[in-house]
Amino acid sequence: MALPSCAMPDPAMSTPRQQRWPAWEGQALIVGPGGIGAALAVELARRAPGLRVLTAGRRHADLPLDLVEDASLARLAATAAAELSPLRIVIHAAGLLHDGGIQPEKRLSQVRRAALERSFAVNAYGPLLLAQAIEPALPKDRPVHFASLSARVGSIGDNRLGGWYAYRAAKAAQNQLLRTLAIEWQRRLPLACVTLLHPGTTATPLSAPYRGSVPAAGLFTPERAAAHLLDVLETRTPETSGSFLAWDGSTVPW
Numbered sequence: 001m002a003l004p005s006c007a008m009p010d011p012a013m014s015t016p017r018q019q020r021w022p023a024w025e026g027q028a029l030i031v032g033p034g035g036i037g038a039a040l041a042v043e044l045a046r047r048a049p050g051l052r053v054l055t056a057g058r059r060h061a062d063l064p065l066d067l068v069e070d071a072s073l074a075r076l077a078a079t080a081a082a083e084l085s086p087l088r089i090v091i092h093a094a095g096l097l098h099d100g101g102i103q104p105e106k107r108l109s110q111v112r113r114a115a116l117e118r119s120f121a122v123n124a125y126g127p128l129l130l131a132q133a134i135e136p137a138l139p140k141d142r143p144v145h146f147a148s149l150s151a152r153v154g155s156i157g158d159n160r161l162g163g164w165y166a167y168r169a170a171k172a173a174q175n176q177l178l179r180t181l182a183i184e185w186q187r188r189l190p191l192a193c194v195t196l197l198h199p200g201t202t203a204t205p206l207s208a209p210y211r212g213s214v215p216a217a218g219l220f221t222p223e224r225a226a227a228h229l230l231d232v233l234e235t236r237t238p239e240t241s242g243s244f245l246a247w248d249g250s251t252v253p254w
């Protein structure tokens with residue numbers, strides 16, 4: 001049997017993977033247009049003028065979406081199938097750390113089943129069910145990015161401080177769910193790249209109560225965080241799918 005020649009270009013490896021975002025055409029979707037999500041939508045539209053960038057969320061969004069409501073996800077799925085193909089870039093930027101009902105736990109006695117379930121519903125199940133909803137709009141013949149904001153505190157290997165049980169565990173679960181998705185899509189959507197991103201501490205409502213000890217130089221504006229994250233994402237290829245990366249491109253331990 002003849003071995004493939006190294007000199008022969010593989011058609012599947014040629015132009016589509018090499019195109020930069022300014023040449024990309026189709027749609028993009030940012031889910032969760034909060035502090036970082038809204039900045040990502042603006043910056044992505046600037047970098048990829050051939051993409052129509054839409055947002056989805058509970059407020060201030062082009063498309064209504066509540067990640068914890070199956071009927072809402074089903075409506076997004078119908079819209080995606082009918083109107084969003086080809087969907088080239090999807091970034092899940094929704095997240096829940098605290099609200100009127102839940103606060104991050106400092107100790108075991110503060111752990112509540114309801115808070116664990118709510119955190120997992122948004123931070124872990126949310127991005128996976130989003131992927132399921134939009135999958136039919138993803139093209140098979142062109143590169144696709146599916147990225148989701150994780151958090152360094154979701155790293156099990158890097159957990160030195162403890163606390164924040166629900167948020168940490170939900171982000172760790174997200175990482176496992178999307179790593180598993182990356183492996184499935186390598187078979188079914190070989191031009192898709194799944195990436196988990198830690199944005200760094202960023203001045204948004206999510207971090208507001210907890211960033212007192214962060215020096216000003218280490219606190220990003222949402223615009224700066226968005227620029228970092230898109231810099232990292234733009235370098236990723238399908239061969240690197242399933243990575244967990246920080247804002248500076250460094251690998252975060254699982």
Ligand SMILES: NC(=O)c1ccc[n+]([C@@H]2O[C@H](COP(=O)([O-])OP(=O)(O)OC[C@H]3O[C@@H](n4cnc5c(N)ncnc54)[C@H](OP(=O)(O)O)[C@@H]3O)[C@@H](O)[C@H]2O)c1
Pocket residue numbers: 032033034035036037057058059065066067068092093094095096122149150151152198199200201202203204205206207
């Ligand atoms: N800021 C940081 O320092 C930091 C650090 C590490 C990781 N992250 C991660 O980065 C991502 C973005 O956070 P952010 O700082 O931009 O926070 P943010 O400003 O609070 O935005 C969070 C977004 O998530 C949305 N969301 C929450 N629950 C939802 C649901 N059930 N359905 C749909 N959308 C929902 C919120 O919508 P509503 O406005 O409707 O509530 C909001 O748009 C999160 O995944 C977060 O965990 C942030």
